Amino acid sequence: MKQFLALLLFSYSFINFTYAQSSNIEVADISVKVPGLKDKEYYYSFETGDEIIFNFSDLSKKGLKQIEIIEYPGNVKFAGIQVTNVTKNIKVNKRSIYLFRFTNNALVQRVCNVRISRKPADINSIDFDTNVTWKEVADTTYTTISKQEITRYDTTFSYIIKKELVSVDTVAEELINRNEQIAALTTIGKPSESLIHVSLPINKATSLETTELISWAYWIGVGQEGHLAFEANKKKYLQALGSLANMTTSNPLIGFALNQVALLPTGNVGSNVAYYFMRDYANAEIFLNNYDKGGFRYFDTGNGVSGYGKKEAPLQGAFYIGLHNDNFYYDINVTFKLVVVTVKKRYVEKQYKQPQVIPHYENRIVKQPVIKIKKVPFTI
Secondary structure, eight states, X not given: OHHHHHHHHHHHHHHHHHHHTSOXXXXXXXXXXXXXXXXXXXXXXXXXXXXXXXXXXXXXXXXXXXXXXXXXXXXXXXXXXXXXXEEEEEEOOSSEEEEEEEEOOSSSOEEEEEEEXXXXXXXXXXXXXOOEEEEEEEEEEEEEEEEEEEEXXXXXXXXXXXXXXXXXXXXXXXXXXXXXXXXXXXXXXXOSEEEEEEEOOOOEEOSSEEEEEEEEEEEEEEHHHHHHHHHHHHHHHHHHHGXXXXXXXXXXXXXXXXXXXXXXXXXXXXXXXXXXEESSHHHHHHHHHOGGGOOOOOXXXXXXXXXXEEEOOOOSSEEEEEEEOOOSSOOEEEEEEEEEEEEEEEEEEEEEEEEEEEEEEEEEEEXXXXXXXXXXXXXX
């Protein structure tokens, strides 16, 4: 039995020895074309114990700039400069990938013959696959950067003054209440035209109070008939106010100016008056001196026993109302009333405590990862 085992062991050793002396296994037999001023690379896997047999020849006989055989990733096994022909044997200590790099520094392409073989260490590695596969892997490196970081916060306080609105009041008040007598057309020595000058209140503003004119309303009535029409409006207005009558004025024109009443009915029996609203004195003067010829401009007009209206322009400065009596024989008495509506706003100043947060920074050196995806060769 012992003799049989010894014979078996001898036979195995003899086979391996015989195999080791046998021909090499070809890995690559290629014609390498290296472009001008570039390089060409080839990757192959080898098993532990392999012997690499590398043969190179430059067909141009001018020599290639450089040939490198590198155990991946960076263990240089052979490097030759200006190589024309070379044969190199390299022992493989562990399973690994080898890079064969050919560098051309000439302007023109170089064509070379390359043959790569392997001599396996034993019969078990005959079928080893020398091809490589490529996989994407993350390559992480670190760089140091200077970075500002907040270390603490300081809070301080300051006091600010803010103006706040406390009240808004809409006020209507009578600006003009005037009786104007206008002569008839046949009255000698007296004109049948008259002017009423209106000067609107100026807007006012202080740091804590403002007064602004927003509109105005007017009433024009002729003689007793116009007076009676206004009194009838006054009675209706007081009835509409009811319990509020003792808290506000009894002027129906104020109610109209404040939109408390929509209409002011006018009389239709009695003498009439023609009226014109003019923006400046130049047109008012033409009206007064040359009424029959016309030529004056106006922004509102009317003709009747009485009339009324509400305006939102003009709101500052002055304007004129021209009155004309077209009655041949009788003078007329005209009542003109004007109410202005202003908005009064009142403010107060209040003090507030306001926080101010101040961050403090420090420069710190920190490591920052830099991740790059690259392709890496692996044995199959």
